Structures are given as C-alpha cells and as structure tokens.
Amino acid sequence: MATDIFDSSASGAFDRSSLPPETGALTESAIPPIPPAHSGTLLLPLCLPSIAFGMVAVVVGTWMFHAPSASLLTFAGCLTGLLTTIALFRRQEAAAIAVLNRPEMRGVNLDVTGVFRSLLGELIHKTELHEKQCHDLTEQRARLEARAHLLKNQVRRLAHTLDQVEQPVFLLDGGNTLIFRNSRANSLLNAVTGTDQMPAAAAWEQLGSVKALVDAVRNRSAAADKRTDELELKCQGELITYRAEAANLYDDEGRVAGVSVVLQDIREQVQETAKQAQFVSSVSHELKTPLSSIRAYTELLMDDDVDDPAERLELLKFIDEQVDRLTRLVNNLLNFSRVESGVIKVQREDTDVNRIARKSMEVVASAARQKNITFVDELSDLYLPAHLDLDLFGQALINLVSNAVKYTPDGGEVRIRTRMQDTEAVIEVQDNGMGIPADAMPRLFERFYRVPQNSKAAAGTGLGLALVKYIVTNIHDGSISVTSQVDRGSTFSIRIPLGHRDRGSRNPSSQKSTR
Amino acid sequence: MSPRIIVCDDEPHIVRAISLKFARAGFDVHGAADAESCWELLKKHPPALLITDYTMPGQNGAQLVRRIREDQALAELPVILLTARGFELVEQSGELDDLNLSAMVTKPFSPRELVAKVYEILGYEAEPSTATFRDSFTSV
Numbered sequence: 001m002a003t004d005i006f007d008s009s010a011s012g013a014f015d016r017s018s019l020p021p022e023t024g025a026l027t028e029s030a031i032p033p034i035p036p037a038h039s040g041t042l043l044l045p046l047c048l049p050s051i052a053f054g055m056v057a058v059v060v061g062t063w064m065f066h067a068p069s070a071s072l073l074t075f076a077g078c079l080t081g082l083l084t085t086i087a088l089f090r091r092q093e094a095a096a097i098a099v100l101n102r103p104e105m106r107g108v109n110l111d112v113t114g115v116f117r118s119l120l121g122e123l124i125h126k127t128e129l130h131e132k133q134c135h136d137l138t139e140q141r142a143r144l145e146a147r148a149h150l151l152k153n154q155v156r157r158l159a160h161t162l163d164q165v166e167q168p169v170f171l172l173d174g175g176n177t178l179i180f181r182n183s184r185a186n187s188l189l190n191a192v193t194g195t196d197q198m199p200a201a202a203a204w205e206q207l208g209s210v211k212a213l214v215d216a217v218r219n220r221s222a223a224a225d226k227r228t229d230e231l232e233l234k235c236q237g238e239l240i241t242y243r244a245e246a247a248n249l250y251d252d253e254g255r256v257a258g259v260s261v262v263l264q265d266i267r268e269q270v271q272e273t274a275k276q277a278q279f280v281s282s283v284s285h286e287l288k289t290p291l292s293s294i295r296a297y298t299e300l301l302m303d304d305d306v307d308d309p310a311e312r313l314e315l316l317k318f319i320d321e322q323v324d325r326l327t328r329l330v331n332n333l334l335n336f337s338r339v340e341s342g343v344i345k346v347q348r349e350d351t352d353v354n355r356i357a358r359k360s361m362e363v364v365a366s367a368a369r370q371k372n373i374t375f376v377d378e379l380s381d382l383y384l385p386a387h388l389d390l391d392l393f394g395q396a397l398i399n400l401v402s403n404a405v406k407y408t409p410d411g412g413e414v415r416i417r418t419r420m421q422d423t424e425a426v427i428e429v430q431d432n433g434m435g436i437p438a439d440a441m442p443r444l445f446e447r448f449y450r451v452p453q454n455s456k457a458a459a460g461t462g463l464g465l466a467l468v469k470y471i472v473t474n475i476h477d478g479s480i481s482v483t484s485q486v487d488r489g490s491t492f493s494i495r496i497p498l499g500h501r502d503r504g505s506r507n508p509s510s511q512k513s514t515r
Numbered sequence: 516m517s518p519r520i521i522v523c524d525d526e527p528h529i530v531r532a533i534s535l536k537f538a539r540a541g542f543d544v545h546g547a548a549d550a551e552s553c554w555e556l557l558k559k560h561p562p563a564l565l566i567t568d569y570t571m572p573g574q575n576g577a578q579l580v581r582r583i584r585e586d587q588a589l590a591e592l593p594v595i596l597l598t599a600r601g602f603e604l605v606e607q608s609g610e611l612d613d614l615n616l617s618a619m620v621t622k623p624f625s626p627r628e629l630v631a632k633v634y635e636i637l638g639y640e641a642e643p644s645t646a647t648f649r650d651s652f653t654s655v
Contacts, residue, residue: 281600285570288599288622289526295623296532303627305539318528456572 050082088114096120100127170204170261171249172214178204179258188263191235207233210244214259217246230266241270275447279462282450286329286459290322336463339392339470346389346475350500353384353425357418360397368405368414378417384425387501388476396471399464400429400492406458408433408489424478424495432489436482444482445469472496517543518637519560523553523579524568524597529622533566536626537633550574554582557589564617564633569598580614593617593636597624 054075061071092114099105099113099120106124113120159180162169168185172178178201181189189203190196205211209231217227225248232239242263251257297315306312338344361375368375404414408431417428436444440451447466472478478496520542522533530546537544545560547553549571557565565583569576576596583589596611599622611619617636620629 285599292599292622292624293526293528293532296529296536296626299626300532300535303536305535305626 047082047086051079054078092116100124103128103131167265168263170210172259172261174255174257176214176218176259177201185263188233188235192233194236209233210246210261210263213244213246214261217248218256218259220248241266275449279447282460282462283333287326289459290325290329294319294322332463335395336467339467339475344392346392348387348389348476348501351386351388351390353386353388353418353427353496354379356388356390356394356397357416357427360394360401361416363394363398364401364405367402371405371408371410371412373405373408373411374413376413376415378415380418380420382420384418384420385498385500386425386496387499388496389471392471392475396468396494397427397429399468400494403464404429404431404433404490404492406460407431407454420498421495423498425498427494427496428491430489430491435486435488435490436484437486441482441484445480468492468494517541518563519543519545520564520566520633521545521547521553521556521560521562522566523547523550523571523576525549525571526568529568529597532626533629536630540630542633550576550579550582553579557583557592561588562592563637564593564595566595566597566629566633569596569600577610577614580616584614595620595629595632595636598622 058068058071058075061074062068065071092112093116096113096116096119099108099110100123106128110117110120159182162180162182163184165182166184168188169180169182170178170185171180181200186200189198189200189207192206193203209229210233213227213229213231217225220227226245227247228243228245230241230243232241234240243266244261244263246259246261248256249258249260297319300306301312301315306315335344357379358377361377365375401414401416408414413432415428415430417426417430419426419428434454434457436451437453440449440453443449444451445465445468447463449466450460450462469480472480472494476496478494480492480494482490482492484490520537522530522537522544523546524530524533525548527546527548530548534544534546545556545562547556550567550573553565553567567576567579574582576598580594580596583592583594594614594616595618596614596616597620618632620632
C-alpha cells in the first residue's frame with residue numbers, strides 16, 4: 001500500500017494545501033451586469049426642484065406682473081420642454097446601458113446615446129480593458145491548474161515508483177521536516193518504533209544515526225553534497241546494518257531545499273564478506289597445517305638432525321602423504337569453483353543409482369577401516385534408473401559418505417540405503433556419529449559454513465556439503481534434506497527423478513546445467 | 516642438567532619435529548597434545564620455556580597462556596605462540612595484548628630459526644649450532 005504522499009504530518013512541497021483548488025475557475029459571468037436604467041431615481045432629484053422652482057416663478061410672476069395666464073403658459077411650456085428632455089435622456093440612458101451590457105453593440109453608432117456618448121466611450125474603454133485583464137487571468141489560471149494537475153500526477157507516479165524500490169527512501173524539506181517516505185521506509189519506521197500508530201515525524205526522530213547523517217550532509221559544501229555511511233538500526237530487536245546515503249537537494253537558485261536519504265540493507269553483503277574472510281582463513285589454516293610438517297621435517301632431514309635411517313624414511317613418507325593431502329585440498333577447492341562456475345561440462349548418462357552408491361562406498365572404505373567404522377549396505381535390489389553425471393553425482397555421494405565417516409567416532413556405523421519412492425530414487429546416508437545441533441541446520445549447506453561444535457573433529461573447508469547441494473539440486477534437478485540428533489547421528493537423504501533419458505546430453509534439462 | 520622445554524600442539528608431527536630439533540640442541544623436550552595435558556605437565560615439571568600452538572581442541576593457546584600468567588609459580592614463564600593463523604590473530608584486537616608473549620611464530624616455521632629464537636629468549640650467548648650449545652651445557 002503506497003504511503004500518501006500528502007502526509008498529514010508533513011508540510012511544504014508536497015502539502016495539499018499549497019496546491020490550488022481544482023474547481024472555481026474565474027469566468028466572465030462573474031462580472032456583474034450593469035443594472036437597467038431607473039430614470040425615476042436618476043431624474044427625480046432634477047425634476048422636483050425644477051417643478052418647485054417653476055411653480056414659485058408662476059406665483060411670483062402673477063404677483064409681480066398681474067398676468068397669471070402668461071406665467072402659467074410659460075411654466076407649462078418650460079415643463080413640457082423639461083419632460084421632453086427627461087424622456088430623451090431616459091432613452092439615451094437606456095441605450096447607453098444596453099451598449100455597455102452588450103459588447104456586440106459597442107461597435108455601432110453611439111449617437112443614440114446622446115449626451116452619454118463621451119462618458120460611454122470612456123466607460124467602454126475601461127470596461128474592455130477590465131474584461132481583457134479578466135480574460136487573461138482566467139486563461140492563466142486555467143493553465144496553472146492544468147500544470148498543477150500534471151505535476152500532482154507526476155508526483156503520484158514518482159511516489160508510486162519509489163514505493164516499488166526495495167530500499168527505504170526518505171525526503172526532508174529545508175526545515176528538516178519529513179515530507180515523504182516510501183512504503184519500505186514506512187515499514188522501517190514501524191519496525192524501529194515497534195508500532196504502526198506513531199506519527200511519521202515522531203518515528204523519524206528515533207532514527208538518531210540517520211538524522212546525524214542528514215545534519216552532516218546539510219552542513220557540507222556543494223562540492224561534497226553527498227555522504228554515505230554504514231549504520232546499525234535496531235528493528236524489532238534485531239540489529240540490522242544499513243548503508244545510508246544522504247544527498248542535498250537544491251532549488252532553482254541553488255539553495256539547499258531538502259535532503260534525500262536512501263538506506264540499503266547490507267546484512268547479506270556483510271555476512272558474505274565475513275564468510276569469504278572466514279573461508280580464506282580456514283583455507284589458509286588447512287593449507288598451512290600440512291605445510292608446517294613438511295617444512296619442519298624437510299629442514300630436519302636437510303640439517304641431518306635425524307640419525308636413524310628408518311626414522312628418516314618414515315619422515316619422508318609422511319612428507320609424501322602431506323603433499324598428497326595438500327593436492328587433494330587444492331583439487332577440492334578448484335573442483336568446487338569449477339563446478340559452480342560451470343567450467344566443468346556436465347555429462348549426464350543413463351545409469352543405475354546403486355552402481356554409483358557402491359562406488360562411493362568403495363572410495364571411502366579405507367578411511368572407514370582406519371576408524372574401524374562399519375559400512376552397512378542396504379542398497380535396493382531393484383535397478384534404480386537415473387540420468388546422472390557419474391563423476392559429479394559420485395563426488396556428491398562420496399562427500400556425504402566421507403562426512404559420515406569423519407563425524408562418527410571410532411567403531412561407529414554408517415548405513416547407505418537406496419530405494420524407489422513414487423517417481424524418485426532416494427539415497428540415504430545414515431551415521432550414528434556426533435550429529436548436528438538444531439541451530440546449525442539452516443546454514444548447513446551454505447558455502448564455507450562449518451558446524452562450530454563439530455569443526456574440530458575433522459579437517460574441512462566448509463565446501464563439501466555446499467558442493468553436494470549444488471550437484472544434486474542445480475545439476476540433477478533433485479533435492480537434499482537432513483535429519484539429525486546430537487550424539488545420535490545424522491541422516492542425509494538425496495532424491496532424484498527416476499528414469500532414463502535416451503537423448504543423453506542433448507536433453508534440454510541436461511543442457512540447462514551445462515553452462 | 517638440560518633446560519626443559521614443553522611443546523603443546525594437537526598436530527603430533529609438529530611436536531615430533533620440534534622435539535627432534537630441540538633434543539638435538541641439547542634440550543629436554545616434553546610434548547603435549549592439548550592445553551589440559553600441557554597444564555598438568557607444566558605443574559609437574561616447570562620448564563624453562565613453553566612453545567604452544569594457538570588452535571587446539573578444548574582450550575586454545577591464548578587461554579592456556581592466560582592461565583599460566585594467573586598462576587604464581589608460572590607467571591614469568593617465557594612463551595612462544597605457534598600458530599597457523601597470522602594476521603587474523605592480530606586483528607582479534609586485545610586477545611594477545613596482555614599475555615606477555617616472548618615471541619609469535621607463524622606456521623609453517625623453520626625449526627632452526629625456532630631454536631635460534633629460544634636461544635635469544637633464554638639469553639644464551641652461544642651460536643645456535645648444536646655443537647657449541649652442547650659444549651656450553653656440559654661445562655655447566
């Protein structure tokens with residue numbers, strides 16, 4: 001579920017309130033029309049004093065000139081003229097208002113507007129100016145709204161894209177406020193705080209080391225506006241190592257407008273590096289042990305420190321054996337890397353599983369005899385057809401049987417069992433040796449991993465079982481499982497598909513593993 | 516009486532090679548295969564010097580030396596730590612800091628150089644050649 005980019009707890013660039021509303025565009029209809037003329041209200045203040053003044057003039061004229069009829073006649077004439085003028089004005093006023101309200105009439109002859117003509121001209125000019133401004137603003141607003149809509153969509157798409165990113169991503173604004181986090185970052189905050197109820201800003205405050213990194217990058221010069229650090233965060237009780245990269249974000253004027261933080265879980269890398277170091281260390285130990293004896297004995301023989309000829313011969317024999325041991329070790333290492341890197345060509349052929357099982361027992365027989373370990377052969381009487389690479393699959397079985405011998409005390413017992421089960425051939429190697437502790441089980445087939453409790457019992461590089469698993473699962477489409485009890489012993493079970501394939505190595509499944 | 520040296524290593528051939536070389540150089544050499552049997556030997560026959568491996572089943576070499584340093588009678592015993600691990604040990608910061616080791620020798624090693632080192636530690640002036648050494652001791 002994507003985190004809402006418009007975080008309720010955030011403010012700034014992504015805050016919804018800072019974006020314009022989507023509706024409410026300004027239109028021409030918003031300009032109020034000029035109201036129709038009301039000549040009564042317009043002309044009454046003009047008429048009433050005129051009539052009153054006329055009536056006073058009639059009374060005064062009658063009194064002064066003793067000619068009431070002439071005065072009345074003059075008054076009547078004046079009144080008629082006044083009323084005619086008023087009617088004319090009303091018409092001109094109505095025409096002027098009509099012209100103002102209806103833009104299409106503005107171009108026609110304005111003579112009908114009489115005395116209002118010059119006033120109207122001025123008004124039309126102003127109105128048109130105003131209307132043009134309104135129109136421009138409306139257009140501008142529409143453009144901005146479209147752009148805002150586009151940007152919002154882009155931001156949503158970006159947020160959605162960031163949600164698909166495996167790494168937690170945080171964005172902070174110029175004021176150090178958390179304005180965005182992707183869904184991974186959200187999960188991280190929940191894991192660190194142990195709750196999904198805490199507001200993001202408060203949860204962010206708990207990422208002390210990340211905040212310190214943000215402060216460090218914020219105070220940096222533009223030339224070094226990025227900073228990477230490895231830090232540990234406690235997530236649900238587990239300490240996880242992250243590589244954190246913080247980078248300054250700039251606005252158009254080149255000012256720091258925010259900081260982005262990307263975290264990467266590097267647990268696996270750290271483990272892999274540690275495993276490689278452990279591998280190099282254990283390989284060098286395995287190589288140095290025989291080398292030490294060889295070097296010491298050789299020097300003794302050179303210095304003539306050994307008088308007894310029989311003892312001299314014994315030392316020489318031992319040196320010879322150690323050279324063999326070193327050769328085996330180096331070969332194992334090379335084999336593993338060659339099988340895994342696909343340098344060795346896989347050549348599968350139709351064969352009987354029992355045949356390979358028997359051969360691998362023969363190879364390990366002398367080591368078993370040395371430790372007085374009994375081999376119990378419980379091979380199936382049936383012919384178990386399978387399509388296998390004899391060398392590689394044989395090597396896998398030899399590794400299992402030889403492990404069983406190595407980790408079983410003297411006088412113990414190793415059973416090799418084969419059987420048919422449904423469409424699979426099952427090969428089991430069972431011992432009654434020291435067993436494998438439960439906590440080591442999940443890592444048992446990892447490269448370079450050695451069971452700490454058992455590693456002293458026998459020499460090894462932690463490659464044997466990894467190679468077995470690779471050969472069984474990757475090359476032979478099979479599976480391997482193990483059950484074990486400490487001090488009781490272990491049982492390794494390999495399952496591979498039954499059946500011959502006449503097409504041999506041309507078979508696609510065979511080709512698949514031949515890289 | 517020849518000075519006594521104890522060699523502790525789980526690899527019997529290393530014990531054997533060192534024993535051969537040091538016996539030839541006139542030392543009385545005792546071997547042990549692990550820290551526990553070495554401790555018993557140390558208590559029973561306190562030596563002039565101990566050569567011990569680092570990686571051993573049970574207690575490792577460093578733990579053995581720590582035990583020695585905490586023991587009143589053995590606290591000052593010169594110890595050479597023999598190890599197939601080299602630089603990794605140094606990386607394990609602190610483990611060897613307070614052990615007061617006389618020397619650290621990395622495997623594979625030269626028995627000849629080991630004898631020379633023991634000479635140096637024990638303060639023998641003589642050349643580390645068998646003959647001279649024998650003479651110096653017969654004269655004591």
